[in-house]
Amino acid sequence: MGVVELRQMQVVVAVAEAGGFSAAGRRLRLVQSAVSATVRAVERELGAPLFDRTTHRVVPTAAGEAFVAAARMALSAVDQVHTAVDAARGVLRGQVTLGVMQGLLGGLPRAIGAMRRAHPGVVVRLRQAPADEIVDAVREGTIDLAVVALTGRRRGLVSVELVRDRMVALVGPSSNLPDTAVSLSELARNPFVDFVPGWAVRQAVDRAFRAAGVERAAVFETNDILTAAELVRADLGVTIVPSALAAGFPDLPTVAIARHAPTWTAGVVHRRDRLVPAATALLEHLEGWGGRAP
Structure with a gap:
């Protein structure tokens, strides 16, 4: 059996998250044919279909869901390797995904701007959606931090109050x-x-x-x-x-x-396991924004 490359993992994960080959291509800046070819190559290598393809949507199979979960862990491990090396050099790099509940953007761009000025090597991806969808994504690990209304304890997540x-x-x-x-x-x-x-x-x-x-x-x-x-x-x-x-x-x-x-009350929620350094840095800036929020 050959080796599935990291780039192939990224493509399959993007298709699963975006729900289609075209959307994944836009995210990765690849043409749809390249995305489809990559997925087919991985399926041939593994000997199993990763997606059920219909006219209207692309849905992971059971094998696809297992692959995506494992691929996310592998990609996260690679990110941690790069982050550890950068930290040893005194440089903070990486990517952090921030989920924001609809209607709650408010002064957050100020906090994100301060984060980018302090750590220009960090890319902040912003995703805005209903609170339940955002919180589910935090549990799944596809979002690092989420700014939502705090309506009570959320199982398995840490809540940090920003604004009352x-x-x-x-x-x-x-x-x-x-x-x-x-x-x-x-x-x-x-x-x-x-x-x-x-x-x-x-x-x-x-x-x-x-x-x-x-x-x-x-x-x-x-x-x-x-x-x-x-x-x-x-x-x-x-x-x-x-x-x-x-x-x-x-x-x-x-x-x-x-x-x-x-x-x-609004605040930040994140998983209980250790945050990557880029997410920790963003959390610190969000806490500062919360203290200054109107």
């Missing part, structure tokens, strides 16, 4: 609500822009209204903070968001919530 934020009402430009503070009862008299069930913001708002014994009528539900802001900007309703997110819409008035104001 008191939430505020975001209201339209023609709102008749008080400028200083507003109660949940007053907010409930207005059309309400809610986030979809399962979102951390929605969970915090639901808890606050239950604690206050107040019911609201959600006229709109969205899974996008920009859409929520547009609906409020058009005076179609009010919403409640963390003040750090409200700061991203300076044209919209924000009003403090007088009683039962919900709170929202």
